Each structure stands twice: as structure tokens, then as C-alpha cells.
Amino acid sequence: MLALTLALLLCVPPARALTDESTGGDVSIEVGKLLALDDQNHVFQPGMIWVEDGKISYVGAPRATPEGMRRLSYPDAWATPGLVDLHTHIHTGGWGDINDMVLAVNPGLRVAPTLRPANALMRRACVSGVTTLFGIPGSGTNISGFGVLYKTKDDAPYERTVLAEPGGMKVAQDSNPQRRSGDLGLTRAGMGWILEYTNRRALRAMEQNRFDLSLEQLKRVHKKELPVLIHTAGSDGVVNTARMWRVTFDTRSVLSHGSFDGWKAARAVAEMGMPVNHGPRTTDYPWGRNGRMNGSASEFVAAGVPNFSLNTDSGVIPQEEFFLQASMSARYGANPYEMLRALTIHPAKAFGIDDRVGSLEIGKDADIVLRSGDPLDPRASIKLVMIDGQIEYDRERDGLLF
């Protein structure tokens, strides 16, 4: 219960922004082009955003700025929401401390004690425009624990970095957690048994109203209070995962990776209504010389998967190259604008945090990125990154950092 209370406390949006005038405060930003990434796909050219108390209070065509609001003008810049990556491992500042492989399933664990705010990797994420991360444990076991949703602020204490703790559960249902010593879980059949057994234990504890420290967080997944992100790859694993977490159990589950020939199961996943969080591998090269190259993002989107998003699995792909996952998916045949949604509003919706982040809309957190050009073009550079209304990166002030 204490854990629950603490978590709820931390979910509360930060109180009135603690800002100083030079980097925060109420501000009006005028830009050459504004991609709102909202449901209506608004584009304003030129555009304007107002930020009050760390929240967005106006998005649209330029208009007269109210008294007392500081004015910023970037007539050559494009504005987008900050990017949201749901599959990341940089919260400890390296590869350490992400896999406590105690048991086959460890639903009692949470990564929060290992989060190092403002570490160097988070800073790089921030200056590349990635503002919200789901920091999760590795895939060493079938349930490796609960991750934390946080923002990539520099020089902010833990409480003001965190969006939600726990932010959701991490499951690995393929490859990495397969045990090599011959005990249960050597194959997918064994892993499937372990996961189903664990889920039923949590449901039984809920029915019996019985407290079990190792299952309390998992209960919240089955109450649909928390989402779950599931590492699974090839088409057979993808179908199994979708069936278990969407049909056998009714959860707010998001399928992560879906690589190799995972795209072949895209239609089944779409029918089961499961969002896909794709990457870091986004292509499927068939063996042989003249095989067709398959970009799997376009296949998932074509199949109608809801809220299709991309990931880096950082540091597998460096966090700062998140945008490049979209650029390359576009190269491999996907629609570029759809790929921009896959970096912003789609992951936010898939994880139920779209009331806070993922688009430029009134009432949302002022997480705003200004670039010199199209967000998918690597030659365009970042001019400004704002999180919760605070300027976290300013190219003029800080120099080139990515």
C-alpha cells in the first residue's frame, strides 16, 4: 500500500514550475512551421505556441502575444513535440544494473532505485530532442521487473524527472530469457508456461484478496492500471505474445521489437488490437542474393496495427539516433509522416500518457523541440529543446551538442 501511495504521489504532475526567467517562465514561441501531431494532424506555417506554468496554453497561427509573456522567434525553425521512446535502457548511465536475474520471473523488481538522473546518456537524448523515456530492465528473465517513465531533464532531482513510477512492466517472451541450463524455459513452450502460471498466481491472489509483495505490481497490470511492454521477435513469438496478453489475459499490453519476420504476423496482431513498438532492427533481409528487402515498419502500418511506434532499445541503437529509426523506416518504404507519429503521439497513446506528452496541444506538458528543418532529415540540427516549459538545450547558448 505504501508503494501504491508513493507511486500515486509521483504520478501527480509537478506543481507550478520552478523556473527562473532566463530559461523558463511564460513564453511565446513563433516558428516557421509547426507540426502539432494531434488527431487532426494540424500543421501551422508559420506557427505559434504559448507556454504557461510549464504547460501549453496555445497552439496555432501566430497572434498577438499577451502582456508579460516573453517572446522567442525562430522564423526558420520547425517545431514538433518532444520524442517518446518506450524501449530504453540508459537510466543507469550505462549497461549496468539492468538485469537482476534472480528467478525466471521477477515481477517484484523495479528499476527506480537504479535511475541516475541527468546522466551523460540522458543528456544526449535530451539534446537530440528525445524528452520522454520508458526506462526498463533488460530481457534476461521472462519478467524482469517494472520500469519508470521519465523525462530527460538536466540537473533536475528525481521527483521532477519522473512522469510515472512504476511506469509499466517489462516482459521478455522470446530468445534472450531462454535458459541454457536445461531447466524449465529452454523453449518458448516452457516460457509460455512460466508466464501463464505467474499471471494466474496474480489473478488468484487478487481473488483471494491476499497480499504478496512479489505480485502486488503484477496485480496492477491485471487491473489495467499499468501497461506492459513485451519483448518478442519472430512471427511465431509475436502471435503467441499477442494471444497471451490480449486474449488469454486482458491487459494494456504493447508488443516490442517484432523484428525478423515478425511483420508476417502483423495482421493477427492488428486483429487482436495490440499496439506494436518496433525496433531496433527494422528490416528483414531474406537469405540469398536477390531477395527483396523488407522494411517491417511499413508492413505493420499497412496491416492496421494500432498506435504503431518505433524504439531504439538504447544503447543498442544510441538514444540520440531515435529519429533515424524513422528516417530509415521511411527509406525502407514507410510513410514519413506516419513515422513521425511513431516517434511522438503513437507511443504516448500506446502507453496511456497522451494526456501529458506526444503532441503539441493545449493543456499538455510543454515538451517542445525546434529544429532547423525536417525532423527526419539527419542534416537538420536541433536549435532548442524545452521540457515542462524549461529550456533544457539552446544551441546558441550551449553550442552544438548533437
Add this chain to the structure above:
Amino acid sequence: MVLACPPLLGASSMGMDAPAGTPGGPGLALIAAKALTAEIEGPGFVDRAVVLIRDGRIEAVGPAVDIALPADYAVQDLGPLWVMPGMIDLHSHVGGSRGINDMVYQTNPGLRVSATVVNDNSALQRAVASGVTTILYIPGSGTNMGGQGVLMKTAVARYENALVRNPGSLKIAQGDNPTRWGYGMGRLMMNYHLRHTIRRGLAYAAQWEAWQRGERKKPERDIQLDVFRDLKARSTQVSTHTQYYQLVMKTILMLAKEFDFDVYIDHGSFDSWLNADLAEHHGVAAILGPRSVMWPRAPRFDTDGQVQGSAWGFQREGHTRIGFNTDAPVIPQEELFLQAAMGVRYGMHNEAMQSVRGLTIVPALTAGIDGRVGSLEVGKDADVLVVTGDPGDPRNSVERVLIGGETVYDTSTDRRRW
């Protein structure tokens, strides 16, 4: 001695129905919305351009209004598409069967990777689909001299036809990787080994020059040192794995200045841009990658709190011959263009098409093969890419590739490979 092959005496030259643009076939006229001609001086592009191709070579290139289309030429209007020269990677290990590190001695100048070439292999198939048409396939950096590389085209079936030049270079690795050889060398001993072998090699080459002048009897052939005859004559280059300030300084002062080799910086990572003005002064080109950036607060290096792109570092200090490599498969061969795009991201100025030139004419000049490849200029091999736009933007794609006037990849008929 250097074997430089004439372009493409392929099967097509013997057939009755050679396709337009290839040897023996009728001429080919490509009309494009834009041609990135990429010559080293000048604007580097032509809007609404025509490229005439005959017998595998470029016959004319310029604005459509200035170039008459000969009556018997096959005319292909590419509509909104652009054309540009095929891209060149001077650091690649995917040209063959991976037999690239025979670590017999600390220096192995006699080994040649030409013995391991697998033409048109699957990595090269993907490379050509991304627009890479020429590579320098070189030995690894397991020893201080890995052997001789070979300059070759990517999607040509027969070795003789794919060959651009052999030896394409002598691969030297000045530091780091070769320390793992034997009992483990330091940089002092490695430098001694290099000097020792180079001095022996140059003495050997001098004997042949003396014989040619009639001053002595014919020397005994030593295949371990033959490559130094080419190096002394500057008919091939030294491509050197050199990546730190101190090593790059020795590349310039030892290999270029003291031994008078035609040498270029290959890698040029970390803080090596600090040598940019020295390199420019001695005419040493910089072919950068695969690591092309240093992050703030990196151990041992001071980047003044900012990200430091290698290309930007060299450019800012006045260096003018900056190209890019992949070290494939370290970076996949097909992502060569991305090395240039990220160079721009990390600060390099691109208003004079520096990123495109760094993929084409700069490596061609560096390898001394600019007479054949690297730009769309009259007389060069018709290695032409048909692209949807600037190659620096990953959303653009390569629709068609011609090598020596022959279409070797075409997304309208082939399945799209990349």
C-alpha cells in the same frame, strides 16, 4: 606493377544487341530534373540536365537547353528524378571472402586481397543498391602492414571487368589494432617496424630504378617488396589506419613528408582533426570514419563541452579534401551516404555540396582514379545513380544504378534490395 584495366570490355561489347550506353551499343541520353555533377571546382550541379552516354563513358553533360540529342540515341526522360555519380568507399572489407588478415609477420607488404575477391557478392549487391559503385577493398589492421588492397567496381561479375586498379593501395595500420600481434607491441616498436620495412622497400625500389637507368644489373625480384616500386613512383597510395592526433601527425610527417608517399588519412577519428592544417599543407586528404564524432566529456579528450564531428573539425581548420568511409562491415556498406549526412549533423558546412563531394570526387581524387570515376564529367566511366533527391536525406532512395553505362540495378524491374 600497377595493373590498370580499361573500363568494361564485357560480354556486352561482343553481342549484337548491346544495350544503349554500353560498349558496342547505341548511345543513351538521360534527361534528369537535376544532375549532381560533383566536379571538384565549380557549382557541382546542373538543373534540368542531359547526360549523354556512349560506349560505357560519359560523352556530354550539361543543361538540356545546351545539348542536342543525337537522332540515333535512346532517350530516357527521368522526370523528377536526379542523377549523380556512383559513390566511392576507400575503406571496405566486404569485397571478398573475408580472408583479410594473414598475420604472418608484423609487416606483410606482399599480401594481396585481390586473391580473395568474390565479385558481386551479397554485401556488394546491397552496396550497389545504395549507390556505392567503387570500393577500395583492403586487408584488415591486424598487423602494421596488412597487404595490398584492390580498387574495384561493386556490381560487375568478372574480376577483370570489375578491377579498377591493383594494387589499389598498401594498407598500413599505424597503431592500436596491431598491438595485439605477437607478444603485444607498443607504438614505439610498431613505428620502428614500419620504418624498417619502408626503408628496405624503398632501397629495393631504388635498385630497380638504377637498373632502368642502366646503372646496374637486373635486381632479383622480391614479391614481398614489389609494392614499393609502385609507391615510390606514386602510382598507388598508402591507405593508413590512423586515428589519433599523434598517429595522424606521423602519417603526415613520416609517410607523406619524409618518405614522399601518396598517402591519405583513413579514419581520422578522435582528436586527429587537430592536424588539419598540417594535412592540408602537405596535400594529405582525410577520408573519415567509421567513428566520426566525439562526445563532450569523453575521457582523455577536451571537446570544449561540445560535440566534435571529425569532418567539422577538419573543415573548420581549413582542410579542403574531406571524404567519408564505412570500414564495412563495421558500418554496413550500404550506409556510406549516412556517414556524410551525419558529418553534416555534427557540424560540417554543406552549402557547397561538401557531403556529396565527400562521397564521390574527393575519394576519387584521393585514390588517383578521378580520370575514371567520381563525377559526371566528359570521358569518365558512366557510373551513374538515378536518385529521388539529395543522397544526404535517408528518405530518398536509389532507383537505378549504371556502371559503365550498363544498368546493373533497377527498382522498376528488380526487387528493391535496399
